[in-house]
Amino acid sequence: MLETAIIGGGLCGLALAAELEALGRDYCVFEARARLGGRVLSEPSEKAAMRVDLGPTWFWPETQPRIAKLVADLGLAHFPQHDEGAVLRLLDFDKRAERSDGESVHAGARRIVGGTASLIEALAAKIPADRIRHAHVVVAIKDCGDHIKLTLRTGEAETIVEARRVVLALPPRLVEQSIGFEPALDDHLTEALRETATWMAAEAKAVTAYDRPLWREAAASGNAYVTHQDAVFYEIFDACDAAGTGAALGAFLALTPALRESFAVGLPMLMGNQIGQIFGPELEQGELHFQDWAAEPFTCAARDLAPMAERPLYDNPYLRQAAWGGRLLFGGSETAGAAGGYMEGAIEAAQRLLRDITRFAPAKEKGMANEVALAAFGQWTAERQSQILAAYRTHLNRLLASSDKEIVTQRAMLATMEEVFADALAKLGELPFDMDGVAIAAGRSDLTPRILQNFDGFLQSLLDCVVKFNRTSCALSNFPGEDKLAKDYVQAILLDLAAAWREFCLSANAIFVAKTQAAAA
Structure with missing residues (x-):
């Protein structure tokens, strides 16, 4: 089974593919056109x-x-x-x-x-020809639990491809308009895809x-x-x-x-x-x-034809979160956190996707050796990150239903991350790491930084989602200061989250130190 299917052979998709090739990862690029480059021509x-x-x-x-x-x-x-x-x-x-x-x-x-096509050609030269499929149009994507099934149209025929994960490196509006998802995507994600204009389309x-x-x-x-x-x-x-x-x-x-x-x-x-x-x-x-x-049907969606009153806004946090437990990722320049629509944005998105994908190192041996255990934890972290908004909303609703409705956003975010960190510590305790040869230097286990890197961008992702959700929440519109978070309020939230993060880092390291000491006893 294919490890990563990249849908879209534009700048973002090819930049990601070239990096995966350099790492020796398993992937394939599926491009709808007979040429590579997308909007680069x-x-x-x-x-x-x-x-x-x-x-x-x-x-x-x-x-x-x-x-x-x-x-x-x-x-x-x-x-x-x-x-x-x-x-x-x-x-x-x-x-x-x-x-x-x-x-x-x-x-x-x-x-x-x-x-500019020289850039596309230079990237494509780093990718073996058998890793690229031209004239393959994705029409349906189905979550099968531990993998994803893709239905692609090739001329008059259909092709089925199964992959551990799928990267959609194409304009968000085209994703929403032209691909059927089973099960349906979250409403907030669907809205984000639909409302994100395709740059220059x-x-x-x-x-x-x-x-x-x-x-x-x-x-x-x-x-x-x-x-x-x-x-x-x-x-x-x-x-x-x-x-x-x-x-x-x-x-x-x-x-x-x-x-x-x-x-x-x-x-x-x-x-x-x-x-x-x-x-x-x-x-x-x-x-x-x-x-x-x-x-161009593979560039411009129907909604892109409507006149725009102002420059489109990008940086939608929902588009930078994985769906379906980390198996479905979204790319393309419009999903970037900075320079959306530009080539810079396409590369930023590719780098984010690479970080997400490389959390899951492929198993090189049987059993749960450290690399496999680390990959399992990375998969677990990605799944929790994809569920982070739902978790926040659960805690928020609980607080709104209580008699104490003060600083509900701050308390809901802190409760969300404390729950994630507690579950993460339990997960680390369950995974059978092999502590033989794992060094401890200045009180820190060599495994600790590799665990912590899985949380890169996690807190920022939560904050981005919360800011966007709160702005559109009818319930929070009745609570001044909760729907539109002031700078001082955000700083107070970040201080709480930073304290919870420090506690988690110390606790995670303590688990590995204890495992090493137990193995040496």
């Missing part, structure tokens, strides 16, 4: 003799350390986004664009030589290649904005290669998905006319590359 341009990006283009090393490190580790060359020259603004349909000098638009953004991007960058010769940066009501593009930027000899302009369309579909036949002419109006008529004609992501 680079097309060859004959005129510019380079590849142009129709998906993500930029990363920012100063504020996005994960993607910057990955690019460096893979040995990929990169270069600064060209911003030198005037910025143009087209404010009225029938007037010339206004020039503004001295503006820096992209704030230190950099681009990967050869296009309803966008369309065009890149037009030219013989030479005439805008640079006219002291323009290539950056332009169109703000009148008949805009075809809302933003244009220089998309030349590092040397500036491969000439191209990139642009994001202002037209809605419905209008793009209505104007499909004449859209290339409209795009050329607007570029010509801004930069000069000689640039109306070029080699056009166009990608409408709203027309």
Whole structure:
């Protein structure tokens, strides 16, 4: 049986797969498309003799350390986004664009030589070909207790795959819209999946290649904005290669998905006319590359087509919790705790998933040797973390039903973690660790830190879930200060949890020290 099934061969899924491959773990990537990369897409341009990006283009090393490190580790060359020259603004349909000098638009953004697809290709090169399945579309997922059964569509046929755990490294809305779950997912998780917008899913991007960058010769940066009501593009930027000899302009369309579909036949002419109006008529004609992501069923969900009033919010804690006792995990850039929607977010999500998966080291020998016992404890911890919100709600409801309704959030969270820690100590006492050769240094067992690492992010996960749950709780809306937690209240809660954590650490270590002493007696 497969250990880990990764659904989605985009940046997050491939970054995770490459790490699992390096660790010698068992996994397979299932990608719905015939290509890898997801929203990363680079097309060859004959005129510019380079590849142009129709998906993500930029990363920012100063504020996005994960993607910057990955690019460096893979040995990929990169270069600064060209911003030198005037910025143009087209404010009225029938007037010339206004020039503004001295503006820096992209704030230190950099681009990967050869296009962003070079990143995907470098990751894929680390993964054996037999670990990737193209054109496999997941339609159903069933929890079978100790494993998960996947139903995948491959053309007209269906394939069944069984795995110990499944990682869904694809946009949350697509998960909710296109996959049937048995049993159904928790209501809060389903809502989180449904309400998490897919970054850039309803966008369309065009890149037009030219013989030479005439805008640079006219002291323009290539950056332009169109703000009148008949805009075809809302933003244009220089998309030349590092040397500036491969000439191209990139642009994001202002037209809605419905209008793009209505104007499909004449859209290339409209795009050329607007570029010509801004930069000069000689640039109306070029080699056009166009990608409408709203027309991609493996990117854009039905809910993504609705206009957004503001930038989507990410960082939903429910999407970072495992379901089904740790057997079902959620990934993709939109699930990240930081930089959701960006390539940085995809790598952050992959690193979180790797931490979750590597809690469960595969057994290398029969019986319950230490590695197997540690893996069993890691599995137990993941299951408890997936149930943490339900446990909190149980304690909260008990307190709300009592006569003492003071600081109920603080007391419910503390009771939740004290219960988890007490059960964890009992679990450690049950597991038959082999203490022969386990050292004790300065009073601490060598096994203690390996046990404690299973709780990395546990308390933060609880806090994130509680904050989100309390905000939407009708019952807590009647208790000022409990529905929206003030900073001082959160600090008081964290102090309580820290004290409980310290007590657990000491008690867990005491169990191992006692086991070692008993084994030596």
